[in-house]
Amino acid sequence: SQTIHQWPATLVQPVGSPLSLECTVEGTSNPNLYWYRQAAGRGLQLLFYSVGIGQISSEVPQNLSASRPQDRQFILSSKKLLLSDSGFYLCAWSQGSGGTQYFGPGTRLLVL
Amino acid sequence: GNSVTQMEGPVTLSEEAFLTINCTYTATGYPSLFWYVQYPGEGLQLLLKATKADDKGSNKGFEATYRKETTSFHLEKGSVQVSDSAVYFCARISNTGNQFYFGTGTSLTVIP
Numbered sequence: 001s002q003t004i005h006q007w008p009a010t011l012v013q014p015v016g017s018p019l020s021l022e023c024t025v026e027g028t029s030n031p032n033l034y035w036y037r038q039a040a041g042r043g044l045q046l047l048f049y050s051v052g053i054g055q056i057s058s059e060v061p062q063n064l065s066a067s068r069p070q071d072r073q074f075i076l077s078s079k080k081l082l083l084s085d086s087g088f089y090l091c092a093w094s095q096g097s098g099g100t101q102y103f104g105p106g107t108r109l110l111v112l
Numbered sequence: 113g114n115s116v117t118q119m120e121g122p123v124t125l126s127e128e129a130f131l132t133i134n135c136t137y138t139a140t141g142y143p144s145l146f147w148y149v150q151y152p153g154e155g156l157q158l159l160l161k162a163t164k165a166d167d168k169g170s171n172k173g174f175e176a177t178y179r180k181e182t183t184s185f186h187l188e189k190g191s192v193q194v195s196d197s198a199v200y201f202c203a204r205i206s207n208t209g210n211q212f213y214f215g216t217g218t219s220l221t222v223i224p
Contacts (some may be wrong), residue, residue, distance in 0.1 A: 032210065043201065043216035044156075044209075051210065059211075090155050097209030099145065103155040 002027035004089050006104040014078055019078040021066075021107050023091030026072065031093040033074040034101065035066055038088040050074060051097070086111045118202045118215035123190055125222050133187040133218045135176075135202035145169075145178055145185040148201040150217070156201060159187075194224045 003026045013019060025031050035047040046059045048066035056066050067102060074091060091104040104105045119134040137145065144163045148156040160169030162178035162185065169176050174189045187203060202215040 020147060021161075044214040049210055059212075092156075098144070098157055098205060099209075101212055102158065105146075107157045108153075112113055 002093075002102065004091060004093055004102060004104040006089075006107050008107060009105065010108045011110070012080050013109065015083055015111055016080050019076070019081050019085070019109070020074040021089055021091075021109075023074040023104055024072055025047075025074075025093045028072070028093070028095060030071060031095060032097060032099075033068060034092040034094075035074065035076050036092065038090060038106075040087070044090065047076070053070050056062040081111045085109065116202050116204055116215040118200075118218055120216070120218065121199075122221060124221070127194055127222055129189045129222075129223050131187070131189040131192045131196075131220070133196040133200055133202075133220070134214060135185045135187065137181075137183050137185065137202075137213075138203045139204060140207060142178075142180055143204045143207065145176070146203040146205075146212070147176055147185070147187050148214075150199045150201065150210055152198070159200070192220070194204050194222045196220060197222050197224070202211060 005024050032051050034049045036044045038044050048058055050056050050068045053068055064078050089107045092101040094101045116137050120178050132211045142165050147159040149159045150156045159173040162169040165178050165180040167178045176187045199217045199219045201217045203212045
């Protein structure tokens with residue numbers, strides 16, 4: 001069966017510090033991968049998606065970036081965090097386009 | 113545009129009450145539709161889905177019928193339990209299949 005992992009589960013970072021969140025998927029190959037952000041009391045905002053290694057599509061301009069160095073690894077990064085980057089970050093995968101998306105447990109980020 | 117609109121919460125119900133959470137969508141064509149549930153502090157879990165018009169998705173006592181005439185996918189449950197307290201998200205898949213469009217979420221609290 002397929003599983004999706006995210007770490008860390010919780011992170012507290014000062015403004016201006018770098019960020020690296022990791023997401024890995026097991027039990028499948030060549031998945032589509034997604035990063036979402038959920039701000040407090042709000043819905044989900046798609047940040048990035050990837051259909052293959054090294055292929056990243058950005059949905060919202062911001063100070064975040066994403067990379068996919070391996071087939072089942074998706075990383076969300078920032079060089080300098082802003083207060084507004086606080087939120088709940090969710091990684092998801094789907095088997096190809098048009099498939100159901102399955103979500104990881106999320107990372108709660110607090111920028112102080 | 114292409115979007116998902118769901119009823120605003122929060123919704124508070126007594127145990128064993130009937131639940132309806134409205135969801136409507138706009139799209140060209142008939143995209144697959146989904147309901148996800150997010151329990152406190154967790155990621156999203158797929159609750160049910162429908163892939164074509166007139167399909168009914170069901171799971172854990174929840175049901176939703178894909179109605180193309182009204183472009184709706186309302187979530188219903190005949191008798192809610194305290195354990196159903198969560199945030200519910202309606203979603204549809206994009207025409208390209210690479211993205212999901214989520215509603216803003218509806219918070220449900222069931223009191224004993």
